[in-house]
Amino acid sequence: MNRIWDELVAYRRAHEDQPILALFDKGDRVERFGTKAGGLWLDWSKTAIDDKALELLLQLADKGGVAERREAMFAGAHINETEDRAVLHTALRNLNDAVVVDGVDVMPGVRAVHAAMSDFARKVRDGRFKGQGGAITDVVNIGIGGSDLGPKMATLALAPWHDGPRVHFVSNVDGADIADTLAPLDPATTLVIVASKTFTTIETMTNAETARRWMERAIGAAAPGQFAAVSTALDKTSAFGIDADRVFGFADWVGGRYSVWGPIGLSLMIAIGPDRFDEFLAGGAAMDAHFRATPLDQNLPVMLALVGIWHHQICGYATRAVLPYDNRLSRLPAYLQQLEMESNGKSVAMDGTPLERVSGPVVWGEPGTNGQHAFYQLIHQGTAVIPAEFMVAARGHEPDLAHQHMLLVANCLAQSEALMRGRDLEQARALMAAKGLTGAELDRQARHRVFPGNRPSTTLLFDQLTPRMLGQIIALYEHRVFVEGVILGINSFDQWGVELGKELALKVEPLLKGQDTGGHDPSTVHLAEMVWEMRGAD
Numbered sequence: 001m002n003r004i005w006d007e008l009v010a011y012r013r014a015h016e017d018q019p020i021l022a023l024f025d026k027g028d029r030v031e032r033f034g035t036k037a038g039g040l041w042l043d044w045s046k047t048a049i050d051d052k053a054l055e056l057l058l059q060l061a062d063k064g065g066v067a068e069r070r071e072a073m074f075a076g077a078h079i080n081e082t083e084d085r086a087v088l089h090t091a092l093r094n095l096n097d098a099v100v101v102d103g104v105d106v107m108p109g110v111r112a113v114h115a116a117m118s119d120f121a122r123k124v125r126d127g128r129f130k131g132q133g134g135a136i137t138d139v140v141n142i143g144i145g146g147s148d149l150g151p152k153m154a155t156l157a158l159a160p161w162h163d164g165p166r167v168h169f170v171s172n173v174d175g176a177d178i179a180d181t182l183a184p185l186d187p188a189t190t191l192v193i194v195a196s197k198t199f200t201t202i203e204t205m206t207n208a209e210t211a212r213r214w215m216e217r218a219i220g221a222a223a224p225g226q227f228a229a230v231s232t233a234l235d236k237t238s239a240f241g242i243d244a245d246r247v248f249g250f251a252d253w254v255g256g257r258y259s260v261w262g263p264i265g266l267s268l269m270i271a272i273g274p275d276r277f278d279e280f281l282a283g284g285a286a287m288d289a290h291f292r293a294t295p296l297d298q299n300l301p302v303m304l305a306l307v308g309i310w311h312h313q314i315c316g317y318a319t320r321a322v323l324p325y326d327n328r329l330s331r332l333p334a335y336l337q338q339l340e341m342e343s344n345g346k347s348v349a350m351d352g353t354p355l356e357r358v359s360g361p362v363v364w365g366e367p368g369t370n371g372q373h374a375f376y377q378l379i380h381q382g383t384a385v386i387p388a389e390f391m392v393a394a395r396g397h398e399p400d401l402a403h404q405h406m407l408l409v410a411n412c413l414a415q416s417e418a419l420m421r422g423r424d425l426e427q428a429r430a431l432m433a434a435k436g437l438t439g440a441e442l443d444r445q446a447r448h449r450v451f452p453g454n455r456p457s458t459t460l461l462f463d464q465l466t467p468r469m470l471g472q473i474i475a476l477y478e479h480r481v482f483v484e485g486v487i488l489g490i491n492s493f494d495q496w497g498v499e500l501g502k503e504l505a506l507k508v509e510p511l512l513k514g515q516d517t518g519g520h521d522p523s524t525v526h527l528a529e530m531v532w533e534m535r536g537a538d
């Protein structure tokens with residue numbers, strides 16, 4: 001492996017000045033440096049990857065054991081070694097095949113929970129399940145991290161199919177979140193879903209208690225009847241007072257950030273209905289089948305991962321912008337931040353030794369075209385190179401507004417072209433001359449209008465954002481993260497780094513009440529004292 005890494009780095013260094021545009025001189029680049037699967041087309045031709053770089057990247061995937069590890073994951077092996085768990089979110093979206101974990105077929109259990117949540121979702125949607133005030137008008141999902149980002153992102157994305165009750169999401173421990181969410185709602189027609197894999201997360205449990213008090217004030221002892229729970233910790237859900245018939249469980253081999261496909265997706269299922277939810281699952285399953293059976297060089301998640309490795313580990317670009325040209329994918333960057341940064345933001349390899357390469361990049365982004373009028377300036381003319389990941393659907397959902405959709409697509413394609421082409425000094429000078437400038441002023445103004453170009457991007461193009469397509473896209477990104485993790489030798493399925501914040505918050509809380517329990521640095525003690533003073537007597 002080290003030889004391949006070294007060769008890649010040396011090759012990149014030797015070809016750093018090669019313009020991406022020149023790579024198109026070989027006529028068939030567009031076909032060969034693109035990958036398709038299930039109605040998705042990933043164009044990665046606007047990157048500096050050429051034949052030699054591709055050959056070396058594919059060797060990384062091959063020698064890095066991607067194919068073996070992939071099979072181990074699907075087969076239910078304990079590939080999450082630090083938690084000694086299988087990794088089987090894929091089992092939630094392929095309800096037909098048997099999946100054996102530790103000698104037991106887990107699928108009868110998965111199917112039973114899927115049937116129960118579908119049944120419950122139908123009853124909520126058609127009014128057979130009622131609140132004290134009648135049919136449910138509003139659903140509040142209380143969860144955080146993976147128990148929030150997935151269903152929230154997908155509910156927004158699939159708004160054209162949202163024909164169930166209104167769905168709201170509360171995640172932040174900041175009381176403003178739940179206060180603003182509950183304020184306009186009628187507790188007598190609201191269903192609260194407490195979504196937490198562990199059922200111990202402080203934000204979620206605090207908000208759940210707040211919601212329970214809010215509902216009790218309105219409907220008294222009937223309040224628990226309007227709560228449902230989604231968790232792996234069934235003992236804790238019953239201690240909270242939620243009836244077993246409204247508790248939907250899942251196993252520890254579903255990671256939080258991979259959990260939207262199962263009961264954590266209940267709020268989404270209520271919004272769009274079980275049939276559309278099953279189409280979402282079918283999309284994920286189709287991407288699984290592609291990922292599992294397709295040779296590495298034509299494999300969509302593998303190629304997306306290799307482009308990612310090329311940009312971050314080989315070229316050294318620190319961040320990656322995810323730029324969906326789809327307003328309904330506005331929460332996708334946040335969703336991918338958890339998926340990618342919590343999975344591959346690690347410093348040690350699976351065996352505990354320090355990583356030999358940098359781990360995952362910072363992932364960030366906003367939908368286009370909004371970002372164009374904000375941060376694209378830096379992507380075009382800043383000194384840091386930021387690989388951009390564009391995505392866009394050929395068709396929108398508003399037939400009357402097809403002309404707006406065409407404008408959206410045109411902007412997306414234009415941005416990737418402009419990033420690659422840039423504008424050199426001669427062109428900038430010609431522009432200024434056409435405006436009538438001359439001499440030193442022409443020179444000065446022209447320099448500000450130069451775009452370096454040669455900035456890499458990928459474009460993920462698909463027909464339309466349907467439930468099935470969203471399922472394919474999310475599974476594509478999950479497997480991309482997996483492949484990158486395998487090549488880097490990372491365990492992508494634990495998240496020990498999150499634990500520290502949880503522990504420290506508990507230790508700092510007493511400081512805010514004026515009790516110094518010791519062990520804090522002077523800055524933290526001082527800030528806490530100031531909070532204590534500013535709060536006054538309340």
Ligand SMILES: O=P(O)(O)OC[C@H]1O[C@H](O)[C@H](O)[C@@H](O)[C@@H]1O
Pocket residue numbers: 144145146147195196197198199200201204256257342495498
């Ligand atoms: O679903 P929960 O157990 O409440 O966990 C919610 C989230 O919090 C944790 O801190 C983890 O970092 C996330 O991976 C998880 O999704």
